[in-house]
Amino acid sequence: MRSLLTLAGLFVALGVWCSATAAEEKLNTPPEGFTALFNGVDLTGWKGLVGNPKSRAEMKPEDLAAAQAKADQKMRDHWKVENGIIVFDGKGDSLCTAKDYANFELYVDWKIEKAGDSGIYLRGSPQVQIWDTDHEPLWKLGANKGSGSLWNNQKNPNQAEVKADKPVGEWNTFFIRMVGEKVTIQLNGKNVVTDVTLENYWERDKPIYPTGQIELQNHGNTLYFRNIYIKELP
Incomplete structure (x- = not known):
């Protein structure tokens, strides 16, 4: 009986190991029709913020x-790749795609720590909000209503339709679709923004720019990103 139990335990352990290995193999591997913006190894295709x-x-x-050139060095000082994950140390500036994008669909996995406050710029403009939704000091800004706004x-x-965040320290997934001025966002499979106009933060009297870089923004917190995939649309 003891031998059978030991053997059963080995099979369970093997199954867990195989599942974990399979999950790791899928990391940073884009779904059909999408291109990986992050190769899982280094920051090729990314640049510093100017x-x-x-x-x-x-x-x-x-x-x-x-x-x-100066911004790229600053980027290398504070953004690193560890075990297939982009890690920001909380210092420096945003991480930006080297290429500009117009209409697109985008997947991004992100994770923050306690009191985290971050975001994703679309066409170089702020922002799809990310933050610790349970951190009371951020509630006055709308954090309690959820990320993704x-x-x-x-x-x-400018607020999320529903709160769909996972607890701080767990991975979340954005699906972002931008066509023209309109943006739709899903967070962990739930619609949090539906066909909303993204305004031009830099020039309030003008519509959002037709093209621009995608940026992983920071507010001085440790951040984690992975599985960043894009599909350009007509």
Whole structure:
């Protein structure tokens, strides 16, 4: 009997190990029709943050190139890849895609720590909100209503329709669809934003830019990202 129990325990352990291995193999592997923005190994395809869309457009090419070189070094100092996960140490600036995007569908897995406050910029503009929804000091800003909102909107909705966050320290998944000015967002499979206009934070009198970089934004907290996939749309 003892031998049978030992053998059964080995099978259980083997099953757990196989499941974990299979899960790891799927990490940073895009679904059909999508392209991985993060290769799981290094920060190829990403760059450091220089200013904002308006200020970058006003810079001379040589000045922009010099500023980008400094920003890229700053990025390398504070954004690392560990075990297939992008980790930010809470210092420095946002991590930006090297390429600009217009219309797209985007998957992003993210995780924060206690009192975390972060976001994802679309076309270089803030932002799809991420934060610790159980942290009372952030409640006055709307954290208790959930992550995923277009928080910097002034004229259009800027709070999540439902709270769909998992507890701090667990992985969450965004699905973001942006077409024209309109954004729809799912958090962990639940709609939190439905066809809402994303406003232009940098130039309030203008509509959102037709193209721009995607940014993983920070507010001085440790952050984690993985499984970042994009599909460009017509």
